[in-house]
Amino acid sequence: MPRSLSRRIALAFIGLSLAIWLAVGGTLFLVLRGLHGEATIARLTDVAVPLVAQVRLSLANGTDVRSALAALRDEMAGTDLGIYLELADGRIVGLGAEAVTLDGLTLDPAVARGGIDSGIARSPDGSAYAWVASVLRNPGARGPRAVIVAAPDRSGAEALRDLLAAVPAVILVTLLVGAPISWLLSRSVTEPLRRLAAATTDLPAAPSMTVAPLPLEGPAEVRELTERFEAMRAELGETRRREAELLANLRHDLRTPLTVISGFAQALGDGTARGEHATRAARAIAEEAGRIDALIDELGAIERLRAGRDGLRPERLELGELLAGVVERFRPAADARGIELAIAGANPPPSLTADRTAVERILANLVSNALAALGSGPGHVWLEARSLPAASAATALASSTSAGSAGAGSAGAGSTAGAGGSVAISVTDDGPGFPPGTLDRVFDRFYRADPARSGPGSGLGLAIVRELALTHGGSVHAENVAPRGARVSVILPFVAAPRLA
Numbered sequence: 001m002p003r004s005l006s007r008r009i010a011l012a013f014i015g016l017s018l019a020i021w022l023a024v025g026g027t028l029f030l031v032l033r034g035l036h037g038e039a040t041i042a043r044l045t046d047v048a049v050p051l052v053a054q055v056r057l058s059l060a061n062g063t064d065v066r067s068a069l070a071a072l073r074d075e076m077a078g079t080d081l082g083i084y085l086e087l088a089d090g091r092i093v094g095l096g097a098e099a100v101t102l103d104g105l106t107l108d109p110a111v112a113r114g115g116i117d118s119g120i121a122r123s124p125d126g127s128a129y130a131w132v133a134s135v136l137r138n139p140g141a142r143g144p145r146a147v148i149v150a151a152p153d154r155s156g157a158e159a160l161r162d163l164l165a166a167v168p169a170v171i172l173v174t175l176l177v178g179a180p181i182s183w184l185l186s187r188s189v190t191e192p193l194r195r196l197a198a199a200t201t202d203l204p205a206a207p208s209m210t211v212a213p214l215p216l217e218g219p220a221e222v223r224e225l226t227e228r229f230e231a232m233r234a235e236l237g238e239t240r241r242r243e244a245e246l247l248a249n250l251r252h253d254l255r256t257p258l259t260v261i262s263g264f265a266q267a268l269g270d271g272t273a274r275g276e277h278a279t280r281a282a283r284a285i286a287e288e289a290g291r292i293d294a295l296i297d298e299l300g301a302i303e304r305l306r307a308g309r310d311g312l313r314p315e316r317l318e319l320g321e322l323l324a325g326v327v328e329r330f331r332p333a334a335d336a337r338g339i340e341l342a343i344a345g346a347n348p349p350p351s352l353t354a355d356r357t358a359v360e361r362i363l364a365n366l367v368s369n370a371l372a373a374l375g376s377g378p379g380h381v382w383l384e385a386r387s388l389p390a391a392s393a394a395t396a397l398a399s400s401t402s403a404g405s406a407g408a409g410s411a412g413a414g415s416t417a418g419a420g421g422s423v424a425i426s427v428t429d430d431g432p433g434f435p436p437g438t439l440d441r442v443f444d445r446f447y448r449a450d451p452a453r454s455g456p457g458s459g460l461g462l463a464i465v466r467e468l469a470l471t472h473g474g475s476v477h478a479e480n481v482a483p484r485g486a487r488v489s490v491i492l493p494f495v496a497a498p499r500l501a
Contacts, residue, residue, distance in 0.1 A: 005186070005189060005193065006186040006187075006190050009182060009185060009186040010182060013179075017174050017175075017178060020174070021170065021171065021174070024170065025167065025170075028159075028163055028166070029159050029163050032158070032159035032162050033155045033156050033158075033159035034155075035159075036154070036156075036158045036159055037130065037153065037155040039155075040130045040151060040153060040154070040155060041118045041130055041132060043151075044081075044118070044130060044132035044149045044150070044151060045116060045118070045132045047081060047132075047149050048116070048132045048133070048134040048147060048148075048149040049116070049134055051072060051075075051083075051134070052134040052136060054072070055068050055072060055136070055147065058071065069083075069085070072147075073095040080151050080152060081149055081150070081151050082095075082129075082149070082150045082151070083095040083147065083148070083149060084102070084105075084131075084147075084148035084149075084150060085144045085147060085148065086107055086133065086144065086146040086148060087144060087145065088137075088142055088144070088145055090106075092105050092148065100123045100124075100127075100129075101123065101124060102121040102122070102123060102129055102131070102150060103121060103122050103123070103124065104121045104122060105119070105131060105148070105150075107135070107145075107146060109139050111133075111135050112135065112138055113135050113136065113137055114134075114135060115135045116132060116133070116134055116135075117132070117133045117135070117146075118130070118131065118132045118133070119131060120153060121150070127152060127153075128152070128153035128156075129151065130150065130151055130152075130153045130155075131148050131150040131151075132148070132149050132150075133146045133147070133149075134146060134147050134148075188217070188219065188222075189218055189219060191217070191218070192217050192222045192223075192226060193218075193222065195214055195215075196214060196225065196226060199214060199233075200229070203233060203236070214226050214230060254292065257288035257289070257292050258288075258292075260288045261285050261288050261289065264281035264282075264284050264285050265281075265285065267281055268281055313355050313356075313357075314353045314355055314495070315353065315354075315355075315356060316351060316352075317351060317352055317354055317356055317359060318349070318351050319349035319350060319351060319352065319359075319385040319423065320343075320348055320349040320385075322356075322359060322363060323343050323349060323363070323383050323385060324343065325360075326364060326383065327341055327342070327343060327383065329364070330364075330367050330368075330371065333371065334377075334381065337371075337374070337375075337376050337377035337378075338377035338379075339371060339374050339377045339378060339379050339380070339381060340378075340379070341367070341381045341383075342380070342381070342382055342383070343382070343383050343384070344382040344383065344384040344428075345385070345386060347386065349384075350385060350386065350387045350423050352492060352493075352494050353494065353495045354492055355472070358468045358472065359425075359468075359492075361464065361468060362465050362469070362490055363383070363425065363427075365461040365462065365464055365465050366425075366427035366461075366465060366488055366490070367381065367383070367427055368461055369427070369488065370431070370486075370488075371429075373429050373431035373432065374429055374431045379429060379430050379431055380429065380430050381427065381428070381429045382426075382427070382428045383426070384424075384427075384428070385424070385425045386423070386424050386426075387421065387422075387424075388422045388424050388491065389421055421493075421494055422494060423491070423492050423493075423494060424489050424491050425490045425492065426489040426490075427487070427488055428481060428485060428486070428487040429485050430484055430485040431484070431485055432484065433480040433481070433484055433485055433486045434478065434486050439478050439479070439480070442462055442478045442488075443462045443463055443465070443466040443476055443478070444463060462478075462488065465488070465490060469490045469491070472493065473492075473493050474490060474491045474492040474493060475490075475491045476489070476490050476491070477489045477490075
């Protein structure tokens, strides 16, 4: 098979044309041969009927049978017709020495006097002969029963001659009509594919945002392929943008600790830092190195979660105990800054089946994010866990008023829980809230909507929260609340439905 699609289409057109020509030619040959055969039988009938009438007239005028037949034989001399008689005993005899023997020539006994019978017989050399018999007497009567006129059957040769005369016209019409159609079909498919191939070649080097989108042309399948390519190119452009942003954020987050480490290391090296200053320098170096290590660990945690390498270990969890444990863990830091940390909600928190370590990390990251938003305080942070029905989690969140009414807007990532219901874990603060237009990006890695909400963290806390929620088959939501503050919520199914890697 040719490698080029256009050549394959041309080859398919040629093959289809040959098949059509053979089918049409075979059909026309059969039809034409039948028509020529019918014409031969009609010609023989036109000859046989007058001959029989002539024989009968000669016999009526007193001419004996031999003389009448001799006259008939002489009349047919010089033509391609042969005269035969069917005798009373059924034998077929030819009149004249040149008459050939015909095999398979048998009259239908049911044909009565004055009737006509016809058919095809073959000579010993295989030649076909058409014959017509005009019956003189009824079966059982004495004397010759029928006069038979036969001629070579040339219907096949005549049909082939007519067909060969018509074939060039058929081929010409097929080429005039089919070739442009084939070319247009090939062009409608190959041209969009060539553009798509060229765009694919240029994709690694050219930023997708600077390239004009491909026109949607060609068949539906090619259009669908073009649409998917454009979607892939847009996604690649967004990935490149995020990658550039990620690298910029990494440089930003690594530059500060590395600057601190470099400065203190130089002070230790040249003897500037001595005694207590040397101890503080070593402690600062250790803290900054730990911060870099934590940053690398959190990056690795996100990649492991997305790759599905951190398997879940679901168990029955009492959210009341987990919330109380997180409050006790962060209360000293909150009290030191004048921030009130409490559990909201009148009803006891529900229980669910999930991974304990993952849920504890979700709670810790949410509380750390809220405390960072409040800065040095004062302020309030509320933790809440409540059951959600099988209805949409977004609807349930919008109706929640335990820590403030809905504010400037909300954003979510992931999918809501299934028909079995879910649990909403929310952490609300009365800080400055998320700046307008940032809710759809707060769960991105290294994204900091406002320095007021960044603090000393790595910028990966909410990104890890989202990945942990998605790993459980849940979702995350961020919203501003009135009169001020923000709420970050995690929706988890009652029974973890792990995301497939």
